Each structure stands twice: as C-alpha cells, then as structure tokens.
Amino acid sequence: MYLMKDITRDGNPVLRKRAAKIEFPLSEEDQELAKKMMEYLEVSQDPELCEKYKLRAGVGLAAPQVGVSKQMAAVLVPPLDSDDEDAKPLFKDVIINPVIVSESVQYGALTEGEGCLSVDKDVPGYVPRHDRITLRYQDVKGEKHQVRLKNYPAIVCQHEIDHLHGVLFYDHINKEHPFEAPEGTIMIS
C-alpha cells in the first residue's frame, strides 16, 4: 500500500516530464500500479485509515506522483455532500492515456483553491480550469470511454491530466492577483 513516503515531491524531475503512453493489454506491473493508486484514494478517504496510515486525503493520484512516468491516474470523486455514506461517487475510474477532446470556453475553479500531494507548501489562489470537458480514456481492461464531465469531477481530472504533462496546479495561479479568476469563472465549493 502506498504511504506518504512513496509520493514524489516537487523538485523531483519526474513531476515535470511528459509521461509515456501505456500499451494494452496492461502488463502485470501496470495492473498492480492501477490497483495500488486507487487503493490509496480509498484508504485516504476513510477517516480512520487515513489517520492510521498518516496519509494526506486525496480524490486523485497520478502515476508520476508514485515515481512512474506513465499516462495513468486514479480518480475517486465522492459526492460533495458526503453525509449519505453509500451515495455513489461522482466519478471513479483509473484513466489511462487520457485525452481531453473538447473543453468549455467557460472556466471553473475550486473556491478553496487547490493543493497537491506532491507539493508540501500551501499555494493560495484560484486555479482556473475548464468548467466542462469531454474526456476520452481507456480503463484497465482496455475499454474505451468518452465522458462529459463538469465542475468538481472535471476539475479533478484536469489536475490529474496536468500531472501527465509535467504541469503542477500552481503553474495556473495568477502571480500578481492569485485570487482573480477570468470573467465568468464558475466558482465550485
């Protein structure tokens, strides 16, 4: 099981590389990688286990963050109001060779800003992303998917896909006016 010691931190060149495309059928190694990345998210979203293993909670995790420069990311976006435990996640899958095939002109940004398991410092500010995207990817079985995502799940997937292109969230924050967002940005909280 991945622990925080396994997470690569900003400064490690692997986080600034373009990750390699993955071949299908998945190797045993890549299947194991997918499983362990999703497992990290599930464990980190369980308050007791998160505390027990001293994890930072996550809703997404990209392969370069565990030192593997391959185009794979696990995404587990729970419903925003998590009082109903067994409500199904807004988006849950391991996205392989993801491609954003279309994106809204309108921006979306998390009201709280963003963080990253690979960035130990807080970097305040809005991270403007596309509010809606059409995402094409393959899952661990090689099945092709084309999904339209908006708001929270769209933000998470864009954060993860950025990692596969060597981009970190703070690259998008306006240096002079960090809490300024483009006209018409949808604020998501």
Ligand SMILES: Cc1nc(NNC(=O)[C@H](CC2CCCC2)CN(O)CO)c(F)c(N2CCN3CCOC[C@@H]3C2)n1
């Ligand atoms: C928004 C949020 N970001 C958390 N952490 N950061 C991450 O996930 C980074 C990726 C996210 C940062 C902004 C967009 C994508 C990890 N990244 O570096 C991967 O590239 C959270 F933990 C979190 N939630 C809300 C849901 N809650 C359910 C119950 O368990 C706790 C959990 C906390 N929401």
Ligand code: NI
């Ligand atoms: Ni991140």
